[in-house]
Amino acid sequence: MHTLTKLFVNKCNISGLIRCVSSLPKYETLTVTVPKKNVYHVELSRPDKLNTVNKPMWGDLKKCFTALHHEPECRVIILSGQGKLFTAGIDLKSLIEYFSVANEIEDIGRRGRFLYTYIKECQESISALEECTKPVMSVVHGPCIGAGIDLITAADMRYCTEDAWFQVKEVAVGLAADVGTLQRLPKVIGSASTARELCFTARKFYAKEALEIGLVSKVFPDKESAMSHVMATAEQIASMSPVAVQATKQNIIFSQNKSNAEGLEHVALINMVNHQSEDLAKSAIAMASKGEKPEFEDY
Numbered sequence: 001m002h003t004l005t006k007l008f009v010n011k012c013n014i015s016g017l018i019r020c021v022s023s024l025p026k027y028e029t030l031t032v033t034v035p036k037k038n039v040y041h042v043e044l045s046r047p048d049k050l051n052t053v054n055k056p057m058w059g060d061l062k063k064c065f066t067a068l069h070h071e072p073e074c075r076v077i078i079l080s081g082q083g084k085l086f087t088a089g090i091d092l093k094s095l096i097e098y099f100s101v102a103n104e105i106e107d108i109g110r111r112g113r114f115l116y117t118y119i120k121e122c123q124e125s126i127s128a129l130e131e132c133t134k135p136v137m138s139v140v141h142g143p144c145i146g147a148g149i150d151l152i153t154a155a156d157m158r159y160c161t162e163d164a165w166f167q168v169k170e171v172a173v174g175l176a177a178d179v180g181t182l183q184r185l186p187k188v189i190g191s192a193s194t195a196r197e198l199c200f201t202a203r204k205f206y207a208k209e210a211l212e213i214g215l216v217s218k219v220f221p222d223k224e225s226a227m228s229h230v231m232a233t234a235e236q237i238a239s240m241s242p243v244a245v246q247a248t249k250q251n252i253i254f255s256q257n258k259s260n261a262e263g264l265e266h267v268a269l270i271n272m273v274n275h276q277s278e279d280l281a282k283s284a285i286a287m288a289s290k291g292e293k294p295e296f297e298d299y
């Protein structure tokens with residue numbers, strides 16, 4: 001390390017500073033726990049309101065996933081819902097309140113700006129899951145409606161229970177889905193035709209079909225068995241090099257709308273740095289010498 005940099009790091013104790021700044025805030029509508037080393041669990045926690053997404057929850061989702069993106073000890077995130085279901089979608093009462101506030105704005109231009117700002121803020125809350133470099137594993141039990149589909153399609157992996165059902169319900173409430181489902185669902189399931197059918201009809205579909213169309217990776221008899229499988233997979237991800245895992249997520253997300261040439265250029269640029277990480281040397285030596293699985297520094 002350069003002498004000046006060494007002096008600066010010693011004087012400010014930068015790693016301590018980062019840790020202190022990154023201590024997690026509390027949320028009104030989400031519960032965040034750390035059930036295993038480096039594994040964070042985010043729960044939608046308005047069970048008596050069917051985990052509906054109200055104004056505070058939109059704000060909490062953005063704050064929480066941004067904080068976890070910056071939290072060095074967090075390597076993987078599990079997202080689930082407390083109570084009897086994953087989520088009943090947007091809180092229709094808060095949606096009605098928001099329209100009545102909009103209707104009080106007389107000028108069409110200013111009313112339009114108000115509505116645009118609200119939609120963009122909700123979009124940012126969902127996109128925070130994708131922008132967080134830590135893999136997000138979602139677990140659905142019971143209904144997952146409307147905004148719930150926006151949430152899980154922005155997650156990296158989806159699992160559900162046998163009693164789970166799904167509904168892209170927006171057209172049935174008079175809306176074109178506007179916070180991510182129309183963009184992400186076709187890519188997640190890889191069938192534009194099925195995605196369009198689900199979005200145009202707003203029909204319910206159940207766990208078996210969700211598995212068949214590739215929306216979920218696996219179906220479990222109940223929430224307990226789903227959580228136990230997902231936790232084991234999360235621990236496996238958390239034991240890998242966080243440098244490698246996070247670069248993998250970044251490159252997969254970047255590449256989904258790009259040509260192969262652009263995706264390859266992106267990963268070459270990331271790896272011109274990451275190939276110099278101690279994680280690669282540690283992993284390669286352990287593999288070559290059939291030694292113990294290495295431990296990696298937080299990232």
Ligand SMILES: CC/C=C\C=C\CC(=O)SCCNC(=O)CCNC(=O)[C@H](O)C(C)(C)COP(=O)(O)OP(=O)(O)OC[C@H]1O[C@@H](n2cnc3c(N)ncnc32)[C@H](O)[C@@H]1OP(=O)(O)O
Nearest residue numbers: 052088089090091092093119122143145146147169170179
């Ligand atoms: C910028 C915009 C961004 C995002 C937009 C997203 C759009 C959407 O999310 S569209 C989807 C909206 N959600 C719904 O339409 C779901 C409606 N609810 C149901 O279908 C059912 O309640 C259920 C989830 C299947 C559960 O059924 P059940 O167990 O029989 O409970 P209920 O008796 O129906 O409901 C209990 C209680 O909760 C109230 N409630 C249900 N859903 C919502 C909701 N989404 N928002 C507000 N309140 C909801 C319901 O009215 C009942 O209230 P009571 O006061 O007890 O009568």
